[in-house]
Amino acid sequence: MNSPRPAGTLVLTCVLLVLAACRGGGSKAPADPPAAPVILRFEADPNPVEAGSPVTLRAEFTGGKGALDPGLGAIASGQALAFVPLGDTSVVLTVTSPSGQVRSEAVKVQVKPSPDFEDPASFTVPPCLQLGEAPDRPDRLGLMWHAPAYDTGTWAVEVRTTGTWVRMADPASTLVDIPGTQVPAQRAWTAVLKPLEPGGTFDYRVLRDGRRVFQVNGARARMAPGQRQRVVIAGDLVEPGNPASRSIAEGIAAQKPDLMLAVGDLSYPHGTYQEYRAHFYPTYNGGPAPFMRSRLMVGILGNHDVAHVDRGAPPPLGSLAYYYCWDQPLNGPGLLQGGHVANLSPAQAWAPFRQAAGARYPAMGNFWFDSGDARFVVLDSNRYMHRDDPALRHWVETALDGAPAGFWRIVLYHHPGFNQSSFKHTNDWHMAQLWPVLQRHRVDLVVNGHLHAYARTRPFTLAPGGVDEAHILPDLAYDGAATTKAAGPIQIITGAGGGISHKNRFRVPAKGPKPFHQALIADRHSFSVLDLDRDRLRFRQMDGAGAVLDQFTLTR
Template sequence: MVGESGFDVAWTAAGDTQIELVGTSGVDVSKHAVDRRTSARFRGLAPGRTYRYRLSAGGRMRAEHDVRTAPPAGTPFRFVALGDSGSASPEQLAIAARMADARPDLIVHTGDLIYPKGTPTEYGRKFYQPYQAMIVSIPFYPCIGNHDYSADEGRPMLEEFILPENGPAGETPERHYWFDYSHVRFVAIDSNIPRQRLADVVAPWLDSVLAEADRRGLAKVVFFHHPPYSSGPYGGTHRMRLTIVPALDRHRAELVLNGHNHAYERTQPLRGGVIVAANEGTVYVTTGAGGGELYEPAAMPEPELAKSHYGKHSFTVVDVDATRMVVRQINIEGVIVDEFDIPLRAAATSRPAA
């Protein structure tokens, strides 16, 4: 987890382990250990600066990596998104290598990190090994997929990550959360919970989080597993259209990222389920081809579908500047299969440090 004024690091090791920032003094550091897992929180850092952390044990250096704090609002950045990856397949490894080549500032995952049932013992082979070159330095923000949820309602996944604890009251911490990076507010939702909880608890919280983003002039990216609109075999998820989409419409979120259907799909800009002008609606992207078995498209595409890519694994690259997002879908062969712009309705403005 990364903010403007600091970052968190978590690791697993036997015995006592020390962590320090190389060549930096006067930093607020707190450390917490449970069983073999240890985490450290660094605060009091400068925004947009690269810091090197060092792990050591028994008087020997074990690892040393660089992390960049979140930059001030208005700073261009790149993030990548993918979903439905956790199979340990050759395709997952190939997509991971393509992602690393893109050199993102952060990674968003739209769920289903571990197939088939989110088992904790599978994280080494199906998550840490494929992404080890990136996650030592690049923040990784997941949401819970249905396969992750099948293991104790996603709690094993939540235990693997350090995520913001700013979700709705009464919900498990980290299940839903938000964070700001440069001039974009990212919001993660667990779309597996019952419809009534989505309507009564999550939707009002989402409304307030997006309203605050509006007041601060931030663009809005929301990600959750089940797509409200899709031409894939599962189709769109009706309960998400009923409970979550109204808040997205009210605040005109620029981009929504989903998974679940194992393919790539992009809608036209939508508001109230109706196609509207680019600066008036929300674009919904299903990026569910991160490594799992691929799906076939439905016989009749939905009318809101603008572009799709079936039959090959892929991931999403988003470049953000002060006025727009440039979104590209790149397949396993490195081919750009879709590219489009999303105008940012809110001008990038300065904001308090995270």
């Protein structure tokens, strides 16, 4: 039998029961606070990344939705997102919970320059920049390379100006299978690079079957009007076995020009395809100064480029490689008749050459183009050309008069019209016949090669009635320093670019130098440097070590 509880115990029990009921039955306990977002991983791979290549962002997080800035959009946890950075970039991952709580984390993507690259097995002639067929378009250039004819790969070219690679139009090719060259059949490939930023730098790469086989960074586009430019000019360039050829090439590269003009006799002794491949390209598109890969060089015909052919004499088979080793404008006079071309006979033997050269032969011997504030007119001065032909003279006049207002007018051809050499081969005045045309149409400079030396005349005109020394009227007031406005064109001979020296072919007469000559340096190799804008042209003649041998200034 149970004993009754004391009354106080019963009351306490009831109070406890009531308190318990109030706690548990009247309302629920408050919920835990919502979980904040958590970023578990956020990374970029690869990092650093090569310029123009994609980087992949990977993110893992909980507790919300993710977004990437700047401007990359939403990303889910576990998702990978690829993009191409234009430069060093900080990417921020922001995760926002449903209640508005935010977590952020940043990763800095570093962009490193992509290195130049060449797969030598893919080319017999590596890619080099060309003027192409747009003489007045600074927003485009050509590109040329040679590869074995049996190569059936698919070629492509891409250009990068702002960070992403852009595919160019498909390249074209011609067969180069020339008897007598001792070179297996090749294909000469050309492509057009556009649009480019005039005067700006760009990168380009060549792909074969989708794989990069060549790349150059920091190539330079042609200058537009209003942009200051540096132009190097040299002639008589690459002679086998002469170390001066390479030292001048390296000296030219050290001046960091925007454009180089080669005034004839580009590759000795006969301008054949094998000479280009064995000597010219290794000097100017390879070795320590691979200039042509990143800067434009323009080639001009000399007598060695056509194997010394005269009127009526056929050149040896294998010569005239100029016409399939360069891609330059075809805006010349189109003089196919009247002896303006070399005699390519018998026709059957020259058919492979004509196939390789295509429309370039003979049109590419004479052309004009613009760069910066200058109109350059290029002439073939070999003896098969008839300088007294009215059609040729009319074309020269039209090319000069077509220059935009305020442009410098610079005419380039190999054989100088006037010189003081005592050697029969170089004492050749046949181009003097064009001087009245040049002075009448306000030419500023006439630049030649042929003599392996440097020479400069005073500005001069010819009096009516003749084109010989007796009719020369020199501007004796011009000194190129205190007086910089010239009355007549100045003739420059800059043929000391690497051929054997002609220092023994000059003899100053006992009565002194000819009055129209102002400078003569025949004892060393050298090249010309022009810094020009719209109002001023500064000229320097420099040796391979960078020493200034002569200088003058022209102003309007």
